[in-house]
Amino acid sequence: MHEMDCSDAVAKIGDFLDRELSADEIAMVERHLAECGGCRNAFRWEGSVISLVKQCAQEQAPEGLVGRLLDGLDEGH
Amino acid sequence: MTKEQFEQEVERVIDPAFGYAVRLSGGNRDEAEDLLQEAVLAAFKGRETFTSGTNFKAWFFRILTNSLYRKVGKKQLETVSIDADPEPYLYMQARDAGFSGSEDPAELLFDKIDGAEVLAALDALPDDFREVSSLYFTGEMSYDEIAETLDIPVGTVRSRLHRARKLLQVALWDVAVRRGLVEDISHA
Ligand SMILES: [Zn+2]
Numbered sequence: 692m693h694e695m696d697c698s699d700a701v702a703k704i705g706d707f708l709d710r711e712l713s714a715d716e717i718a719m720v721e722r723h724l725a726e727c728g729g730c731r732n733a734f735r736w737e738g739s740v741i742s743l744v745k746q747c748a749q750e751q752a753p754e755g756l757v758g759r760l761l762d763g764l765d766e767g768h
Numbered sequence: 769m770t771k772e773q774f775e776q777e778v779e780r781v782i783d784p785a786f787g788y789a790v791r792l793s794g795g796n797r798d799e800a801e802d803l804l805q806e807a808v809l810a811a812f813k814g815r816e817t818f819t820s821g822t823n824f825k826a827w828f829f830r831i832l833t834n835s836l837y838r839k840v841g842k843k844q845l846e847t848v849s850i851d852a853d854p855e856p857y858l859y860m861q862a863r864d865a866g867f868s869g870s871e872d873p874a875e876l877l878f879d880k881i882d883g884a885e886v887l888a889a890l891d892a893l894p895d896d897f898r899e900v901s902s903l904y905f906t907g908e909m910s911y912d913e914i915a916e917t918l919d920i921p922v923g924t925v926r927s928r929l930h931r932a933r934k935l936l937q938v939a940l941w942d943v944a945v946r947r948g949l950v951e952d953i954s955h956a
Contacts, residue, residue, distance in 0.1 A: 736859035750787035
């Protein structure tokens with residue numbers, strides 16, 4: 692099977708972190724990362740950005756919101 | 769779908785739905801609640817159009833998205849000049865600034881960036897990018913679910929999301945530079 696170089700690996704960075712690759716592709720990326728410190732760092736930075744934004748953007752619905760939203764739904768509608 | 773089933777489904781998706789509504793409302797939580805209320809009413813009214821066994825979340829989020837654009841109209845995607853290269857922008861900037869790259873990026877920079885600044889960067893994205901990013905970051909959705917919600921091809925989701933992430937990284941690096949974080953660290 693074809694081995695990845697750095698630019699192949701970096702091209703897959705987003706899909707890899709989002710778990711949107713096939714098992715074969717994941718294995719290829721992982722093989723490259725095991726050998727390449729530069730790409731490991733790049734992937735870690737990329738993953739950190741995603742976690743940061745996810746963490747900041749996470750919301751919890753305010754207390755009682757579901758009740759307010761569903762209140763007054765009318766079976767007849 | 770019975771009223772009871774509908775209520776259970778809404779309850780199951782309420783946190784990500786609220787998060788998505790907040791982002792669609794540019795961070796305004798009261799507006800988000802109004803938007804959700806409209807969407808819940810519209811969804812309940814049209815519940816016969818939901819095919820049981822399919823993805824309720826995508827169906828409901830689509831109604832939520834439409835509720836917004838019915839109110840404010842959708843802006844056309846601005847021509848954003850950003851190359852599609854999937855380069856890890858922040859990592860490369862950090863390396864150019866003299867970091868070794870093996871530091872923990874969270875400890876180095878991200879823990880020092882305010883959540884409000886991150887959200888401001890997200891809210892400043894062009895509409896089409898913000899939509900996809902909000903579904904991804906707050907809606908906890910896969911590419912497929914996002915595609916279904918917005919009725920666009922998965923490839924479009926992928927390219928918008930990847931470009932949006934690059935724009936976010938440009939904005940975050942900008943925040944880090946403006947706040948002197950980069951200088952502090954590279955001189956430490
Ligand atoms: Zn490499």
